[in-house]
Structure formats: structure tokens, C-alpha cells
Amino acid sequence: MLSMETIRGATEKVKAACRFKNCDVDVDSVIALDDERKAVVAERDELNAERNRRSKDIGRRKRSGEDTSEIEASVKQISVRARELDAKAGEIEAELERLMLMIPNVPDDSVPQGASADDNVVVRDWGEQRSFGFAPKPHYDVAGGLGMLDLERGAKVSGSFFPCYTGAGALLERALVNFMLDMHTGRHGYREVFPPFLVNRRAMTGTGQIPKLEEDMYRIPEEDLFLIPTAEVPVTNLYAGEVLAEADLPVKLTAYTACFRREAGSYGKDTRGIVRVHQFNKVEMVKLCAPEQSPAELESLVRDAEDVLQALGLHYRVVMLSAGDMSFAAARCYDIEIWAPGMGRYLEVSSCSNFRDFQARRMNCRFRGKDGKLRHAHTLNGSGTALPRIWIAVVENCQQEDGCVVIPEALRPYMHGMERIRPPE
């Protein structure tokens, strides 16, 4: 969430952010409500002060045996009035918080000030599109021939878009997870965590999935728990309500989790294969750092994700998102798009964002600076990377004319030394 200082001091920018990110909040009325809050709180506090003075007086008089019934009656009246105002203040504060939680983060001045994905900017690319001596097939055809996927049976037990990986497909999935975790922990200096996959409402609110995206989450009503849509939620919220030491920053964490998304409203898109599914695996990187560090930490975060793709020899491009294409909580975001020759398009495998103090305010995560003062931390995260799409990229890029898939060398140690995936006997 934004501070009230930001909302009051940069009102026009905040309004622009609401337009870019399609959030319907009346910023002026938020400010007006805060004015009202201040007035009610001031009156209540004055009454409380008077009540406290008189109550202490009652204590003194009782000890000296005086009659206090008159002054007690006066305090009673003050208390009743103060309680009414307190209730009113509580209502205003709840409404104010509800509205503040609906205001999106403000995009950085440095990002393209456009309204849609058309305004995104490719900032660099790596490698090139592989040329084939034959027509490359989409992953579902390649994987089908190799017994790597069983979408029909997955649909039988859960529904469509709940993929089931089989045989070498399952092994490839597991290999990719281990390969990426090893790289981030061993080479990039992240600490591995294995968090819960179900989180409470507070956590979902902390990272900003709620309220705007609540409809996209799977929810367990009995406990009001949500299946995580990304490891970002449990991992970032690990530090909710805490005060970190500046010397411990940046905190760099990596986690494998399954991710669950209802993908409400996206039916009809990407209906074949596993580009868009309700359950998928992902290795995520999360950072908490001091405000001064976050711009550089975002750049290194993207590089860490790129390293995965480079080690696998997969062509990709890095895109800076425009103000209108960024998520609710992000201030600045790079997407990494990997080339999928069978589908003939680039697929988003990673999204690396700097949230500045937006999530930290919601979570109340602070750090104590060297000067002894408390400040909100900055948070960042990025996929490193999302499994279905990197799985697709491996299968489609490494397919051979005979239908086999040659496994990238970096993955072979994770696949019992296997060099190529052949059709099952």
C-alpha cells in the first residue's frame, strides 16, 4: 500500500496509476476520509485525556475518603461520548484501510508510460531462434509421442488444465526444479526455503493478491485459506511484521512450490498443451533489501533468472513492461520471454518485479537502519523460472526430426545421465 504522504503529495501520479492498472478507486475521497479520521480521532483523544485526568482524581479523593459520586457521573458521560467517537473512528479507519488496499503501486517514472503490452520495450535478447531442417512440432505433439504427458488422465482426476507429467516428462520436471534450485543456492547466493502451499488471508493481502485478484485464487472456505498462486506469497510474508537488521540485508531466498491459479476469465486462451494451466511448478526468487539497494537488486535478479536459460542454451528476450501491463503491486517489472519454436511464439517464463515498499507496508516489514531508525524494506521477486514454459521450451527447442528430444547437457546430471528422450518401449 502507499503511504498517506504519497497519496496526498503525489495525488496525480496515484490517480494515473489507478487508470493504468485499471483500479477503480476515488483517490480524492480517500484523502477526504483521512481528513475526517483526523478530526474524529482528535476529538476522541481530547475526551480520553479529560477522562484520564478525572479518573485519577477519583482515585486520589477515594483514598482521602471524599465523596466522588458527582465526578464519577461526569466521567461516565465523557466515556459514553468518547466511546461513540471511538466506534466512529474505527469504522472510518476500517473503510480507509479497505480503500488504501485497493490503490495500486505507482509505476516508476522510468517505465514506458503506456497502457498495454503493446507499449512494452524489448531491452535485450540472448541467443537466437534455432533453425530446423523440418517443421518443429508443438510440445504437446512431441511430448505425446514420447509419453511425457498424460493430459487426459490428469483431467480425469482433477479437470482440464491440471496436467499430469509421466515417465521422462515427470523426470524432466523434477530435473528442472533441482537444477534451478542448485543454481540459485550454489551460484547466486540465495537461501532455499520450502514454504507452505496454503496461506491465510493476511498473507495474500500482504503481497497484494487480495483484494484485486481474489477471484483468481483457489480458496478453502472452512479455514479461509488460499492455495498459493506463486511462492512469492508465503516466502515474502515470512518476514511480515518483523524488524530486520540492516546488516542482514539483502535477504535472498529461493523456493520451489507448486502454484495454483483459477485463470478465471482466460478460458479460450492457450487451450492446447500446458502453456496455461491451473496447477504448475515454479522456482521463485525473493529479495528483501534497503530502499537504496532495490534498483540494483532488480537488475541482478533478472540476470539470475537469465542464467538459467543461458545454461540451458535457450533463446530468450527481456522485456520491460509498460505502466499498463504491470501487476497491481509492481513499480518496475521485467518479463523474460522464451522462444518456443513449435508454437512459433515467445512465452513468458519469468516476471521480475521491484515492489519498492508497497508490499512491505501491507506486511509491516521494516528494518532498523544504521542510524537506528525504522524504515520499510523494499521487496522484489522473480520467477527463476516457471516450469511448464521452460519445460515446453526444452521440448520444442531440443526436438529432433525423429521425434526424440536431446537433453541439454546441464540437465543430464539431474536425469541419471540420460542424453536423449526416446519413445517408451
Place this chain on the structure above:
RNA sequence: GGAGAGGUGGCAGAGUGGUCGAAUGCGGCGGCUUGCUAAGCCGUUGUCGGGGAUUUACCUCGACCGGGGGUUCGAAUCCCCCCCUCUCCGCCA
């Protein structure tokens, strides 16, 4: 699921209706002492919100003793609900 114990300031740990934002100890910070260190002594040491002074550290009011509600002139202290932690029993991957 059942029974019990407990959640107080950075930590430990007192406090069972007013003089408690909270003893005491440890830690932290400042100072004194000292050749240095240790020890000792003195002082200081939370967060959030409002108002005021001031180009920063200042003053003042309010709130906060797991969370929420209640009783009372007055609640860390009494009552109710919830959450979490620990111990034991049951069940179970």
C-alpha cells in the same frame, strides 16, 4: 479430536482494579573512572497516531502488555470469544 500450561518492552522475568508504559536483571546507547581491557558508578533506552515549536534529534495528548468484544468512574490486572506456542493422550502420511 481430548486434557493441561502459557502468550508482558531487544531478551529474561515481576506485576491480580487507580500512584503501571509497566519493577528487576541482561543487552544496547551516552558519560565518569582507567595506561589498555575487565569490573564499577551515573544517566539513558519501545512502537503507532494526533497537535504544536523548529530547516533533524523538542514539547504535548492519545493508543498499545497475543487479537477482538464486554464489565467499570478507571483494566496488563475481572468476564466472554478467537489465534498461537508448549506438554500429555488419541488418530494418522
